[in-house]
Amino acid sequence: MKHKVKFILVFLMFFHGLSEAQERLIQKxxxxxxxxxxxxxxxxxxxxxxxxxxxxxxxxxxxxxxxxxxxxxxxxxxxxxxxxxxxxxxxxxxxxxxxxxxxxxxxxxxxxxxxxxxxxxxxxxxxxxxxxxxxxFMSELEENSGRYNLGPFEYNSPYSDFAPSFYKEGLIFSSDRDTGNFARYRHTWNAKDFLDLYEINADSLSINHVKKLDDNVNTRYHESTSVVTKDGQTMYFTRNNSEKRKTVKDDKGIVRLKILRAILTDEGVWGEVEELPFNSDSYSVANPALSPDEKTLYFVSDMPGTLGESDLFMVAINEDRSFGTPQNLGSNINTEARETFPYITTDEVLYFSSDGHPGLGGLDVFATKIKRQDFSGKVLNIGKPVNGNSDDFTFIFDEELRTGYVASNREGGMGYDDIYSFTETRPLEFDCIQKINGTVRDKISNEVLVGATIKVIDENNEEVLATITDSDGNYNLELDCNKGNFVRALMEGYVPFEEYIGVSDGKPKIIDFYLERDNITAGFGDDLAKLLQLSTIYFDFDKYDIKKVSEVEIEKVISAMEKYPSLKLKVNSHTDSRGPAAYNLWLSQKRAESTVNYMIKKGISKDRLVSEGFGETKLLNECSDGVKCSAAKHDINRRSEFIILE
Incomplete structure (x- = not known):
């Protein structure tokens, strides 16, 4: 019995030892x-x-x-x-x-x-x-497929080569070829394989022309994903967090990534590097890219405010080389998964890799059109053969030459990651909405035209959409700025007018229409004020200076005289019967002269204008001296006329 108990105790101790060993192994x-x-x-x-x-x-x-x-x-x-x-x-x-x-x-x-x-x-x-x-999405993906012809990259090695970036007439890329390590952690925040940056000159004829960047850039740790300014003087690149030649770990034991900036010296080598101010020991910042004007830096991070495992961010580069506050590109771009490796073309198309947007598997390359730092446009999977079942990433593209490079770990490559060249045969088509608004007016009177029809006609002369002007004569449209369109204004009694809007970058545009009357007939003795539907030309009581509110109406008459150089007018001024008749006659004459003088100052020749005041001699109703009338009835007699003489 004692032997049995002893055996059980030994077994339990042995089992407990195994359990503890497993726990330690799991913990490790x-x-x-x-x-x-x-x-x-x-x-x-x-x-x-x-x-x-x-x-x-x-x-x-x-x-x-x-x-x-x-x-x-x-x-x-x-x-x-x-x-x-x-x-x-x-x-x-x-x-x-x-x-x-x-x-x-x-x-x-x-x-x-x-x-x-x-x-x-x-x-x-x-x-x-x-x-x-x-x-x-597969049908859309197939529609986007076939736009690129993939080709080999003659400088690949049996190891890992990726992250190409344009540099002068050649490239800079990342590789672990000198260490023999496989950079399998390139998509995570801790790349323990020691990657370095390499340069290829445009005149390179063999792999021997691949040159490792100098020691100020490359260290014993990890350098990757770079971008260089167009003048070749400034480089941003990714490196392990390190200090005094030792890596720095966060409180979880993770060696984070940081973006650094290097300046080219007069001797043609990269000088001492500096950290960017938004780097941190507690989160990673990596994979830099520049906007076309080089005033914005795009990058990847898992900093606070990140929506997924890694997000795309942007930050302003100030004129003094300082930086603004990083901004997340938002949920249209970033998902709960991984977004990484941004690249922005000269036409402001953002390319990036993601495993959160619908794709073929692993990381796929996606594209979206940026509009004035607006990232709400549709995100397109650029399709096969750039994308496949493996990880496809670090896409760069020269829109002028329609050529570029991309990296992938697909089967059939020389190493774990390989760079591929490509030529684009058919450009991507992005949704592009351009907002158009404006006002429709009478060309002579400048009056707004309410209920005018605005039509959009495409280049095949087919009507795309139509709207009408509101109570203020205004209209609003949204056009497809990937296509040319005619915007046409129509109003009964007016000659239609249209303006062509070609393919554009989508910036809002204002188009005001000034329509001419279709069948206006006017001759000797007609009152232009009625034809132009002018409001009353007002003067202050007992004064003959032109009021601001009346200047707008007189300007309409001036516009008509400018349009028709042979037009001559007689300005007649009338008063009501209130006040002495002789005084009203004098006052109306001064008002008529004041109106003519205003038009002369605005550029109308004085030999085209005549003035006459009639006082209360030509009343339009019964409101003569001694007749009790309302103010409204008296107002009818207080009028200005612009009688056509020629």
Whole structure:
């Protein structure tokens, strides 16, 4: 009996020792996982699984390690075991990564089924909304496909080559060719492989012309993703967080990434580098890109305010080389997953890589048209062959030459990551809305025309849309600025007029129309004031100076005389019967003369104008001396006439 008890105690102690050993092993694996050291984490987690220990958390972290290490076959198998054996503990993020892994392997039907599970759990997630709204994205993707002819990049190595950027007439790119390491962590925040930046001159004829940048840029740690200003004097690039030749870890043991800036010296080498002020020891800032005017820096970060695992940000570069406050590009660009590797063309098209927008699997390259730092335009998957089932990233494009480069870890390459050249054969088409507004007026009187019709006619002479002017004569339109259109104004009794709006950058435009009357007949003795529908020309009581409110009406008469140089007018001024008749006659004459003098000062020749005051001699109603009339009736007699003489 004593031997049996002793055996049980030994067994329990042995089992407890094994349990403690497994816990220590798992803890060590978790430490590697949390520090983004995914390859070591995978080795440790597999050892634990081989010993028969399995849990939802272990499978999740193992699957994620494979996922972030771009081993989507093993990731899919691990996620499958997770959702099969631990369905009650599966999270939305587990389903999403499982779906992405299946998509990368080309199993789109299975991927869609898993995405439906993802949608059931989290309908508020932007990725769920995108998938729901864009279930037929494959047809759109196929429409965008075939725009690029991929070709080889003669400077690839058996290792990892990616992140090309234009430099002078050549390129700068990132590689781990000198160390023999595989840069499998390039999509995470901790790239432990020691990547360096290399330069290719335009006249390079062989791989021997690939030159490593100088030691002020390249260190014993990781340098990657660069951009150089057009004048070749300033370079922004990514490096591990380090100080005094040692890496700096955050409180989780992660070596973060930072963007640095280097200035070219007079000797033609890169000088001492400086950190950008929005770098941090607690989050990563990486993958710099410049706007066409080089006044804005785009980058990737997981800083506070990030919507997903990594987001695209922008920051103003001030004239004194200081920086503004970083701004997130928003939820139309950034998802709950990874957005990274931005590039902006001269026509302000933003290209970036993402595994959050609907794609073919892994990281795909997407594009959207920027309009005055407005990122609300449609995000397009640029399609095959640039995108495939693997990770496709670091896309750069010369819009003038229609050529560029992209990196991928697709099968058939020389190394783990390879750079590919391409030529664009058919440009992408982006939704482009241009807002047009304006007012429609009578060309002579300047009166607004209410209810005028505004039509948009395309280049095939087909009506696209129509609207009418409101009570203020105003209209508003939205045009497709990828196409040319005619904007036409029509009003009964007026000659139609139109203006052509060509393909544009989408900036709002104001188009005011001034329509001419169609069948105006006027001759000797006609009153131009009636034809122009002028308001009363007002004068202050007992005065003959032109009031501001009346200047607008007289200007309409001046416009008519400018349009018709042979037109001659007689300005008649009338008063009502109130006051002495002789005084009214004198006052009306002064008012008529004042009106003529105003028009002469505005450029109308005095030999085209005559003035006469009639006082109360030509009343239009019964309101003569001694007749009691309302003020409104007296007002009818207080008038100005512009009688056509010629």
């Amino acid at each position: 694996g978790n430490e590697k996982f949390e520090s983004y050291s995914f390859s070591p984490a995978i080795d440790i987690y597999k050892k634990v699984l081989d010993k028969g220990y399995v849990s939802a958390d272990l499978l999740r972290k193992l699957g994620n390690s494979y996922y972030y290490n771009a081993d989507y076959t093993e990731a899919a198998e691990t996620y499958k075991q997770l959702v099969t054996d631990y369905s009650a503990e599966v999270t939305a993020e587990d389903y999403f990564k499982y779906a992405q892994s299946l998509k990368t392997l080309g199993d789109y039907d299975a991927s869609s089924g898993v995405m439906n599970k993802f949608i059931e759990i989290t309908k508020s997630d932007g990725r769920a909304n995108a998938f729901t709204e864009d279930r037929d």
